[in-house]
Amino acid sequence: MLPLPGDFEWTQLDMDKEEDQTQIFHLLREHYVEDSEGIFRFDYPVEFLKWTLCTPNYKKEWHIGVRGKEGKKKLVGFISGTPVKMVINGKVIEMAEVNFLCVHRKLRSKKLAPILIKEITRRVNLCNVWQAYYTSGSVFPLPFSAAPYFHRSLNPKKLVEVGFSSLPAKTPMARFMKIHKLPEEPSIVGMRPMEKKDVPKVHKLLNDYLQKFALHIQFSQEEIGHFLLPREWVIESFVVEEGGKITDFVSFYCLPSSVLKHETHKILNVAYSYYNVPGKYQMVDLMRDALIIAKNKGYDVFNALNIQENEPIMDELKFGVGDGNLHYYLYNWRVKMLPPKDCGMVLV
Numbered sequence: 001m002l003p004l005p006g007d008f009e010w011t012q013l014d015m016d017k018e019e020d021q022t023q024i025f026h027l028l029r030e031h032y033v034e035d036s037e038g039i040f041r042f043d044y045p046v047e048f049l050k051w052t053l054c055t056p057n058y059k060k061e062w063h064i065g066v067r068g069k070e071g072k073k074k075l076v077g078f079i080s081g082t083p084v085k086m087v088i089n090g091k092v093i094e095m096a097e098v099n100f101l102c103v104h105r106k107l108r109s110k111k112l113a114p115i116l117i118k119e120i121t122r123r124v125n126l127c128n129v130w131q132a133y134y135t136s137g138s139v140f141p142l143p144f145s146a147a148p149y150f151h152r153s154l155n156p157k158k159l160v161e162v163g164f165s166s167l168p169a170k171t172p173m174a175r176f177m178k179i180h181k182l183p184e185e186p187s188i189v190g191m192r193p194m195e196k197k198d199v200p201k202v203h204k205l206l207n208d209y210l211q212k213f214a215l216h217i218q219f220s221q222e223e224i225g226h227f228l229l230p231r232e233w234v235i236e237s238f239v240v241e242e243g244g245k246i247t248d249f250v251s252f253y254c255l256p257s258s259v260l261k262h263e264t265h266k267i268l269n270v271a272y273s274y275y276n277v278p279g280k281y282q283m284v285d286l287m288r289d290a291l292i293i294a295k296n297k298g299y300d301v302f303n304a305l306n307i308q309e310n311e312p313i314m315d316e317l318k319f320g321v322g323d324g325n326l327h328y329y330l331y332n333w334r335v336k337m338l339p340p341k342d343c344g345m346v347l348v
Contacts, residue, residue, distance in 0.1 A: 150321050187288070
């Protein structure tokens, strides 16, 4: 292992242990990504972390932490990697998906982040994996793509109250709510929650669809079951079935945000568009029903990147563009700059 400053030591986190789960949860909750105004912060629940970190064939040694040596040996840094099969312009490459780089905000002058990055690189290389990908809201040399987030209000009144949205000039709240009102029930006949029996069909449907994008993940059947079978307040997935055939698929995951500066509202329930496959129905119809389902389940806002085939439907469904971009990076692999519509993978 790489040397650390004298006050710190390496630790391997075990997501099967409740103590380690809790420590990762608290580190990310208190010190991970927040908006530029300090109003909202990602609030990754333990069940969400287990879903995204404990993938099929995950490697425990790729869940790396840094602790203080003295006292309670508090967790002060974390980084994770998960193995994926990435397809870039038709070539299949074994990669690490690197995520959750986080250092305690009071220790960021200690330069722990670059050491964590070097250590995850070293451990990934020991498994004969030499490429990786990651995303960031910040710009480093050199992203191969960048995609803005779009936001669709589901609970406009709450979003205005917490400062996520603002009322347009001369627009009363009642009119603002009416503008964003959705139908009460989904419209697509035959749409239902995904079940275990659907895994083989969804596996083929999604992998076939993703081949149209220059860059995407090649999922195993086991990974489809892991990532897409519904888990309450983690992942919601729906299929459209007709005559025993699955023709369409739509999904979104749940990542709440803590509301840091409001007396009443403490959590924002946020849905994020995940993987969608249009078939019999158009993407706009699938996404509209996803919005209705999310609204009925109690989500406050629905977010989507303009990757894949999302951008053309944003205006029609009353999504508004956000103020930041998500930048995509590859480590040890070169690719020409890609427009978001050519990016087929979603990193949570």
